[in-house]
Every structure is written in structure tokens, then in C-alpha cells.
Amino acid sequence: MSLRAWLRAPGSLSARLARHGRFEVQLLRQTTARLNAPERRQLGRPRQGCTLVREVVLRVDGQPLVWARSSLHQSTLAGPWKALKGLGRRPLAELLYQDRRVQRSTLQPKRLNPHGGTRRQMQRQWRQATGTAAPAGMQWARHSVFKRQGAQLRILELFHPEVAHLAPYPGTRRPSLKTLACAPGGRLHRPVWQSARSHQGR
Ligand SMILES: C=C(O[C@@H]1C=C(C(=O)O)C=C[C@H]1O)C(=O)O
Numbered sequence: 488m489s490l491r492a493w494l495r496a497p498g499s500l501s502a503r504l505a506r507h508g509r510f511e512v513q514l515l516r517q518t519t520a521r522l523n524a525p526e527r528r529q530l531g532r533p534r535q536g537c538t539l540v541r542e543v544v545l546r547v548d549g550q551p552l553v554w555a556r557s558s559l560h561q562s563t564l565a566g567p568w569k570a571l572k573g574l575g576r577r578p579l580a581e582l583l584y585q586d587r588r589v590q591r592s593t594l595q596p597k598r599l600n601p602h603g604g605t606r607r608q609m610q611r612q613w614r615q616a617t618g619t620a621a622p623a624g625m626q627w628a629r630h631s632v633f634k635r636q637g638a639q640l641r642i643l644e645l646f647h648p649e650v651a652h653l654a655p656y657p658g659t660r661r662p663s664l665k666t667l668a669c670a671p672g673g674r675l676h677r678p679v680w681q682s683a684r685s686h687q688g689r
Pocket residue numbers: 498499500501502512541542543545555556557577578579580583642644
């Protein structure tokens with residue numbers, strides 16, 4: 488699957504990656520943090536200090552392939568996104584695609600500024616988490632916003648170019664999200680909302 492196809496692939500990225508091998512979420516941090524400008528815009532400009540980010544590396548058979556950053560209002564952790572608090576190293580996908588109340592905006596592919604804050608943050612964390620530098624070509628990302636009971640959760644997923652060279656699916660069996668293993672340690676123009684669940688497995 489080409490990088491372009493990964494950027495546009497609907498449904499759960501975790502489930503899609505898990506078709507290629509042993510899937511793991513490496514949790515880098517989940518903490519109160521300042522949001523960047525696109526996040527603030529897309530989450531309705533929350534006050535500083537009341538926002539939370541979750542940053543992870545997604546691996547297949549140990550190979551780090553995606554850096555992802557999720558952001559949300561901290562207040563929603565007491566309500567619609569409560570389950571995120573205890574999520575730990577389980578994939579966020581568990582909360583998104585089984586629930587018919589969750590809607591997702593259209594996916595927005597984006598080439599990140601190589602010197603911008605998001606990419607620099609990824610580079611720092613990538614080196615720490617993997618022991619290797621992120622390649623210069625790791626610039627293509629996509630973002631989307633999930634909504635549950637009016638509360639928004641924004642996810643950015645940044646792809647390692649190697650994702651395009653994953654071995655083809657060994658079979659047609661689709662793993663359920665419950666079988667996913669856990670390892671240790673632009674602006675959105677007129678979003679179109681669709682049930683996140685209806686995309687599951689496509
Ligand atoms: C959003 C999904 O979950 C993935 C898992 C994440 C996590 O556990 O933090 C973050 C981004 C995703 O790529 C998905 O599978 O589509």
C-alpha cells in the first residue's frame with residue numbers, strides 16, 4: 488500500500504497495521520500540555536492549561552512506523568472521553584470504533600513543515616523511543632477529529648516512509664481490536680462527520 492493510500496485509508500489505523508504483524512502501542516506520554524495552533528483551532532480554542540495530549544509510537548513486529556498525537560479538552564476526561572484516562576498502552580482505537588456515538592471528520596492529509604514544532608517534537612521523541620533518528624522523509628501526516636457527545640478529540644498520525652513497504656497481508660482474516668497486543672513502554676475545512684464505526688475494517 489503506497490504512503491498516499493495509507494494517508495487516505497479509512498477505518499482504524501491500528502487494525503489496519505495489525506493485519507501486517509504484531510501490533511503494539513508504545514505510550515510516550517499522556518499529560519497536560521500546551522496545544523499547537525491547529526489543535527487549538529480545531530478544538531474550539533480551549534484555555535491554556537486545560538488540555539491534554541497523548542503521544543504514542545505505533546509498531547508492527549517491533550518496527551516503529553507511526554508517531555501519533557491525540558489532543559482534547561481536559562474537562563472531557565470527566566465525561567465523554569473518560570475511558571481515555573485508564574487506556575494506558577491499549578490502542579485508542581478501542582474507544583473509537585466500537586461505539587456508535589463516535590463520529591469522525593474527514594481525514595486531512597498534510598505535509599508537515601520539516602522545521603515546525605510538531606515535527607521537532609516527533610523527532611525528539613522518536614530518537615528517545617526508538618534509539619534512531621526519524622528519517623528526513625518522515626513528513627507526511629493526516630489528521631481527523633472524533634466527536635463523542637459533542638466532545639472533540641483530535642488525532643494526528645505521522646507516517647514513517649517504511650510503512651509503504653510493509654509485507655502484504657498474510658491472509659484475509661481481520662484481527663479484532665481486542666486481539667491487538669500492547670507493548671511496554673492545516674486546518675480542517677468544513678468537516679464532514681461520519682460514524683467512525685461504519686468505517687471499521689474497510
Ligand atoms: C485512532 C486510532 O488509534 C491509533 C492509536 C493511537 C493511540 O493509542 O494513542 C493513536 C492514534 C492511532 O493511530 C486508530 O486505530 O485509528
